[in-house]
Amino acid sequence: MELNNNYKNLQTSYLFSTIAKKVLDYVNENPDKEVIRLGIGDVTKPLCKSVVEALKKASCEMGTQEGFHGYGPEQGYSFLKDEIQKYYYNRKINLKTQEIFISDGAKSDLGNILDIFSKNNKVLIPDPVYPVYVDTNIMDDREIIFLEANQENSFLPIPDKNLKADIAYICSPNNPTGATYNKEQLTTWVNWALENNAIILFDAAYESFVSEDNLPRSIYEIEGAKSCAIEFCSFSKTAGFTGTRCGYTIVPEDLSYGDLSPNKMWLRRQTTKFNGVPYIIQRGAQAVFSENGQKEILENINYYKKNALLIAQTLKKHNIWFTGGINSPYIWLKCPNNMESWEFFNFLLYNIALVGTPGCGFGKNGEGFFRLTSFNTYEATKEAMERLDNLLGDL
Amino acid sequence: MELNNNYKNLQTSYLFSTIAKKVLDYVNENPDKEVIRLGIGDVTKPLCKSVVEALKKASCEMGTQEGFHGYGPEQGYSFLKDEIQKYYYNRKINLKTQEIFISDGAKSDLGNILDIFSKNNKVLIPDPVYPVYVDTNIMDDREIIFLEANQENSFLPIPDKNLKADIAYICSPNNPTGATYNKEQLTTWVNWALENNAIILFDAAYESFVSEDNLPRSIYEIEGAKSCAIEFCSFSKTAGFTGTRCGYTIVPEDLSYGDLSPNKMWLRRQTTKFNGVPYIIQRGAQAVFSENGQKEILENINYYKKNALLIAQTLKKHNIWFTGGINSPYIWLKCPNNMESWEFFNFLLYNIALVGTPGCGFGKNGEGFFRLTSFNTYEATKEAMERLDNLLGDL
Numbered sequence: 204m205e206l207n208n209n210y211k212n213l214q215t216s217y218l219f220s221t222i223a224k225k226v227l228d229y230v231n232e233n234p235d236k237e238v239i240r241l242g243i244g245d246v247t248k249p250l251c252k253s254v255v256e257a258l259k260k261a262s263c264e265m266g267t268q269e270g271f272h273g274y275g276p277e278q279g280y281s282f283l284k285d286e287i288q289k290y291y292y293n294r295k296i297n298l299k300t301q302e303i304f305i306s307d308g309a310k311s312d313l314g315n316i317l318d319i320f321s322k323n324n325k326v327l328i329p330d331p332v333y334p335v336y337v338d339t340n341i342m343d344d345r346e347i348i349f350l351e352a353n354q355e356n357s358f359l360p361i362p363d364k365n366l367k368a369d370i371a372y373i374c375s376p377n378n379p380t381g382a383t384y385n386k387e388q389l390t391t392w393v394n395w396a397l398e399n400n401a402i403i404l405f406d407a408a409y410e411s412f413v414s415e416d417n418l419p420r421s422i423y424e425i426e427g428a429k430s431c432a433i434e435f436c437s438f439s440k441t442a443g444f445t446g447t448r449c450g451y452t453i454v455p456e457d458l459s460y461g462d463l464s465p466n467k468m469w470l471r472r473q474t475t476k477f478n479g480v481p482y483i484i485q486r487g488a489q490a491v492f493s494e495n496g497q498k499e500i501l502e503n504i505n506y507y508k509k510n511a512l513l514i515a516q517t518l519k520k521h522n523i524w525f526t527g528g529i530n531s532p533y534i535w536l537k538c539p540n541n542m543e544s545w546e547f548f549n550f551l552l553y554n555i556a557l558v559g560t561p562g563c564g565f566g567k568n569g570e571g572f573f574r575l576t577s578f579n580t581y582e583a584t585k586e587a588m589e590r591l592d593n594l595l596g597d598l
Numbered sequence: 599m600e601l602n603n604n605y606k607n608l609q610t611s612y613l614f615s616t617i618a619k620k621v622l623d624y625v626n627e628n629p630d631k632e633v634i635r636l637g638i639g640d641v642t643k644p645l646c647k648s649v650v651e652a653l654k655k656a657s658c659e660m661g662t663q664e665g666f667h668g669y670g671p672e673q674g675y676s677f678l679k680d681e682i683q684k685y686y687y688n689r690k691i692n693l694k695t696q697e698i699f700i701s702d703g704a705k706s707d708l709g710n711i712l713d714i715f716s717k718n719n720k721v722l723i724p725d726p727v728y729p730v731y732v733d734t735n736i737m738d739d740r741e742i743i744f745l746e747a748n749q750e751n752s753f754l755p756i757p758d759k760n761l762k763a764d765i766a767y768i769c770s771p772n773n774p775t776g777a778t779y780n781k782e783q784l785t786t787w788v789n790w791a792l793e794n795n796a797i798i799l800f801d802a803a804y805e806s807f808v809s810e811d812n813l814p815r816s817i818y819e820i821e822g823a824k825s826c827a828i829e830f831c832s833f834s835k836t837a838g839f840t841g842t843r844c845g846y847t848i849v850p851e852d853l854s855y856g857d858l859s860p861n862k863m864w865l866r867r868q869t870t871k872f873n874g875v876p877y878i879i880q881r882g883a884q885a886v887f888s889e890n891g892q893k894e895i896l897e898n899i900n901y902y903k904k905n906a907l908l909i910a911q912t913l914k915k916h917n918i919w920f921t922g923g924i925n926s927p928y929i930w931l932k933c934p935n936n937m938e939s940w941e942f943f944n945f946l947l948y949n950i951a952l953v954g955t956p957g958c959g960f961g962k963n964g965e966g967f968f969r970l971t972s973f974n975t976y977e978a979t980k981e982a983m984e985r986l987d988n989l990l991g992d993l
Contacts, residue, residue: 204715204719204764204765204795204796204797204855205715205716205718205719205764205855205856206714206715206716206855206856206858206860206863207713207714207715207716207863208716208858210714210858210863210866211857211858213866245668245669246668247666247668248663248666249660249661249662249663249665249666250660250661250666251661252661254661255657255658255660255661258653258657258660258878259654259657259658262650262653262654262657262878262882263650263654265644265645265650265653265841265842266644266645266646266647266649266650267644268643268644270644271642271643271644271645271838271841272841273640273641273642273838273840273841274640274840274841275841307702307872307873307876308873310871310872310873311871311872311873314870314871314872315710315871318602318737319601319602319605320599320600320601320602321600321601321602321603323600324599324600335870335871338870339870339871342713342867342870369599369600370599400599401599402599443666443668445668445669445873446660446666446667446668446669446670446874446876446877447660447876447877447878448873448874448875448876460599460600460601461600461601462606463601463603463605463606465601468601468602468605471605471608472737475709475730475733475734475737476705476706476709476710476730476734477702477705477706477709478702478703478705478706478840478843479841479843480843481702481841481842481843481876481879482841482842483653483842483878483879484876484878484879487657
């Protein structure tokens, strides 16, 4: 018996465990200091009322003979797919319901989608990046080329016309940088994919944070994208579902490579290796689209956005270069005085008891950068920014 | 861009769609006849009270600041893993909590586990069989050899000492045959695996239906199994979770092949491609292990078992050979008068409006056999057996 030896090529990330250890040491040395964490990559506001009510109602149903649901369709219930179809339709994107697949989250599908691709494909991944794109391809031994994201291109890299790759990852608004592609940039991406017979895996997990009108929230706002892109989305950041687990993946029927259809292959993959998202959870996700649900989730998103704005304003005041913050819960900043990522981490921790995430943890181009997030309370964010304001004033 | 061409080798199963079409034709021709379905492969009783209460409570929690849960551990919450550990401990099996991985069901994990194995392994699969074992390996282009299950070995095949394979599937109690290995037989399997450096993927999804004392409910009741077997289990059939989605997989730390550890690899696979089972659902699963929960789920299991017994008794009366029914919700019978599977299907449908599943749909050795299930109501099962009794009496 032979195991998958590609796992030997995976690197263990010590990023978050190292942060935890450093913070613990600091707290032990400074028991009187109030540490504020702006490194959180997880939502903190509770599920909204409409969702909770729907979850409770569905739970009760499942306890009755008439309301009980056994195996559901692996690709999701129509009641939820119809809402997603409408959600896209309202943004002038026409999807067929059989192009929508309900999932337990974007992370699962971004990993599992690789099942339908040959191992021979060359993969294009921006650096810095959400580590899952890299690790899932290492597990399959695909050749990876990195696309340099940096201050010069505002962390929004675009492949050269002649760059050859088969599968390309785009995350916009980006994790970790918060940078968001505009229509023109995404059009260049789509044209590149069409010309190179490549497929784009578009991670739209943060689309609900897009505030500016001219910024696409879906790759399908770009002409031709249905012939070259799969889109992954999630209720995690939209409606605080990080622990509730529901998302969706769009695999257009127009995608066609030889005599195989990615849409039909993904359906086959999911019906073979997945049994669908819990009925109860799908009912909860459906409630996100109700009138009250939409109002309630927007309140939460706006709460986080207000925090992000506060961080952005503080950085602007001190002329610190950053991306994100407007269309994203993340702010990605250049460490002042050319500090390295960990140096700035220590600087913030030991001077103002503020915890963030060193950018170097997301790839080599993250060195010298730093991520702050808007997922703490308004009060804590405000306090943190007052401390930062003073500290930077002294610099 | 190249797709995974192995998908071209998958066969489309028309089994259940053909059944549906035949039944529809019959109903249209015979609108006055009451059709009884004993082909159902899904539970029909609602979730038990304790589980519903736990789901509702957890839903409410998620709507409060104090009770909200974001990202949980990918491998599952301790509160549920601890219960599973106790569940095994009560059967004299000691597991470490880090050997227990909470999943969204056995089907997902049985498919996804292949990620950690090389494509070069040779796979041993019994015939007839749950089609997922075959299809997931075709997707990866692994060489498959079939182990003949038939009336002669009571559909409980055991590999010859000299048979060479790397990965072997066992499903006991079996889907579709209901046949269940005893301790001696499983010991032979474990010894074969240990001698051949093979790994056993043990599907225990139906373990809670085991009634007879001498039959193992876990492969780990067999000495040496922790060095050669991964076990998959699920709340689907145990507690009616087919639409609620929760299961667990045991990957012992003792498993070791070269310098890679399947336990650590599976942890890495799950933390990279999975985000855990919803908090709410894990709370529901935890309630299965409460005193009331155990009482309530046993009532449901006994309800199905009573149906199975009724079917078994009817077949016995007419000297029809069968397996299952005692330790399984499934009854696998030899079609009387040497009828072929579809012939018997039509015979039952057109004579007594009874629907079952032709055995040939589960592999070539299923030809001439037929599956009945205990998942309908007691009243319908009783009525069906009265009709069958009369029909077989006339044969």
